Amino acid sequence: MSKSHSSLLKGKRAEYKILTKLLTYGFDVYIPVVDENQIDCVLRHEIRGDVSYLELQIKARSKDISLGDRGDFSCIKLGKVHKNYYLIFLSELDETEGIYWVIPSLVFKKLANEITKGKDKGKWWIRLAGKKEKRLVPRPKYKNYEGFEQLKKWSRGDV
Numbered sequence: 001m002s003k004s005h006s007s008l009l010k011g012k013r014a015e016y017k018i019l020t021k022l023l024t025y026g027f028d029v030y031i032p033v034v035d036e037n038q039i040d041c042v043l044r045h046e047i048r049g050d051v052s053y054l055e056l057q058i059k060a061r062s063k064d065i066s067l068g069d070r071g072d073f074s075c076i077k078l079g080k081v082h083k084n085y086y087l088i089f090l091s092e093l094d095e096t097e098g099i100y101w102v103i104p105s106l107v108f109k110k111l112a113n114e115i116t117k118g119k120d121k122g123k124w125w126i127r128l129a130g131k132k133e134k135r136l137v138p139r140p141k142y143k144n145y146e147g148f149e150q151l152k153k154w155s156r157g158d159v
Contacts, residue, residue: 014061027151047155059090067136076112086151089102103142
């Protein structure tokens with residue numbers, strides 16, 4: 001298996017791990033046929049008769065890369081940034097466990113760093129966790145975005 005093929009499989013595996021979590025939390029999940037606009041899935045939710053949608057971009061770091069790099073997410077190409085566009089990040093710890101962050105795209109642009117030079121100019125990067133004593137440790141400044149609480153708030157109509 002080629003290195004790029006293996007990388008695609010790892011990314012897809014992590015994507016399905018996140019999709020499974022979303023289904024477990026009771027979200028209606030829709031997957032686009034083509035990932036052309038940095039939208040990996042769409043959530044649909046109905047609150048008191050009003051239907052709303054949320055576009056999600058999924059980014060994951062595999063358990064197979066070095067522990068120190070699992071909290072770094074780089075070369076992120078953003079879709080159209082708006083209030084109903086969120087990014088979900090996963091740093092895998094092992095086959096079943098991981099650390100998740102859910103960040104609204106409007107907030108992400110404030111927290112992340114834009115690449116201003118070179119071939120990746122216009123893309124974004126963020127370091128959500130670091131290595132400490134052989135463990136992956138989330139950075140405290142992103143504590144509000146850990147887990148799926150942002151999506152739960154959206155599903156209750158709290159955002």
